[in-house]
Amino acid sequence: MTVWAFWSCLLFLAAALLMDIRFMRIPxxxxxxxxxxxxxxxxxxxxxxxxxxAICGAGAGFLLLLILHVLGAVGAGDVKLFAGIGAWTGILFTLQVTVYSVLFGAVIGWIIVLAKHETGSRVRGIISRSAGFLMLRDPRILKTGSKEALKFPFMLAVMPGFICAYLYL
Incomplete structure (x- = not known):
């Protein structure tokens, strides 16, 4: 990936970050x-x-995030956003951004859970849904009700994930 692709893509990601923080969606x-x-x-x-x-990168970004979307982890805007990231940066960089973003997302999620003092009930829920998923082999079982779901703007994890992937190169 070149420097011009990084900075050009970063401008779009900055706009997406602002929209996701403000409205919890990426238009x-x-x-x-x-x-x-x-x-x-x-x-x-x-x-x-x-x-x-660009086509291969867009496809990789789209498919990876589509899997997370089907599992209920991210929104449709994130799926389309990662297709765009892939178009700018290619497959390898998009894979790296995805891994870093998921790791940052996990850290952010745990910080939120710890701040709300919900650690025990969240861990029991994750174990219960994961066991049900493994036994029944039904991906819909991982989705939680809107009352129980932990939501935050995924762009809070994508932006540092994008920057870390670039610094790693």
């Missing part, structure tokens, strides 16, 4: 231009190879 007017401009930029800068890299 299409951020995600779609991120994807389209990423595809075009890769094509202009790197020709056919760039377009192939």
């Amino acid at each position: 299409n007017w951020i995600t779609l231009p991120l994807l389209i401009v990423g595809l075009i930029a890769q094509g202009v800068m790197n020709g056919r190879h760039g377009i192939l890299t």
Whole structure:
């Protein structure tokens, strides 16, 4: 991934961070231009190879986050956002951003749980749902009701994940 791709993508991510913090959603007017401009930029800068890299990266980002979306962990805006990140940065960087973002998300989630003094009930719920998932093999069992679900803007984890992935390179 090049420096110009990092900074260009970071501008879109900053807008997504602001929207996610304020409204708990990432609108299409951020995600779609991120994807389209990423595809075009890769094509202009790197020709056919760039377009192939962008398409593969977008597909990888989309599929990885789609799995998390089906499990109820992230919203649809995050799925489209990671397709855009993949278009700008390619498969490997998108995989790294995903791993770092999930790790940061876990830390943020635990900080919230510890701050609310809900550790025991949350751990029992996670163990119960995980055991049910493993025994019944039904991914819907991992979804929790809206009353019990722990929600926070995933962009709070994506932004440091994106920066850490870049620094790792």
